[in-house]
Amino acid sequence: KTRLLCSLPAMLLTSLFFMDQNISVRVVNNPENKLKKGAAYNLDMVALGVITFALSIVGLPWMCGATVQSMNHVKAMTETKFNEQTGDLEIVDVTETRTTGFVMHGMIAATLGLLPLLRSVPIPVVSGVFLFLGRKLMSGNSFLQRLRDTFAERTRLPEGHPIRTIGRKRAGLFTSIQLACLCGLWAFKQNTSTAIFFPSVIGMLMLIRAFMLPKIFTKRELFELGEYS
Structure with missing residues (x-):
């Protein structure tokens, strides 16, 4: 009976790790x-499963890929150039190496003595450090960009922007749905009685x-929004 009861949080935890x-x-x-090197999604999941199994046996904290830290690592290894026409920074190249990862984790291990x-x-x-890292990562977030552009003049937006291609009303509706989902997700997570079902x-x-969005938006609208969502 105890093992059966443990299966529910185990499945939820597995889903959390997977996502x-x-x-x-x-x-x-x-x-x-x-990036030039190919992805290895299945191999990543196998490695994560082996690591989680080993950590569970010895009673150490579980771990998985951290979105904010991973993206900041990519940004730190990125070479960019300024596009005068669009006024944005464009990625030229990313230095793909494992050396920086080993060095960073070696430094983290060294903090045990501190x-x-x-x-x-x-x-x-x-x-504050994590807030700064998160804020830097938000600069390239398309949802936040569309939220900001909702109040911008249409003529000042790029040619391919959803507000110019499908209209401010439809783009605003899509952004509003995203915002409602974000608020609901945050409220669900903050509630201690429901956080386990996050x-x-x-x-x-x-x-x-x-299933829901295809009934509200056409394929063309979703395609246009997909470039920025």
Whole structure:
């Protein structure tokens, strides 16, 4: 009976790991990053499963790909140039190497000798570092860009922008649905009594995208929004 009861949180945790890992690797392997080495999604999941099994046996914390840290690592290894026509930074090349990853994790391991010193660092300082990293990552977020562009003049937007191709009303409706999903997801996660079901809510977002949105928007509209969503 105990094993059967444990299966429910185990399935939810498995779903969380699967989605969190896939979100991280797919964001990193976005074609806009112009990575040359191929992706290995299945191999990543096998490695994650082996690592999770080993950590569970020895009682150590689980781990998986971290989206914010992974994307900031990619940005740190990216060479960019300024496009005078669009006024944006464009990616020229990304240095793909494992050396920086090993060095960073080696430095993290070295902090074990600094635990007495790290304990004196205030929590708001640590939170500020993560806030800064998250804020940097938001600069390329298409949802936030569309949210901002909702209040911009149509003539100042790029030619391929959804507001210019399908109209401000339809693009605004799509953005509003995204915003409602984000608020609902955040409220669900913040509630301690429902937080354990957080992975299943993420799964519902996929159902909304697959079944609900096609009934509200045409294929053309979803295609145009897909370039920025």
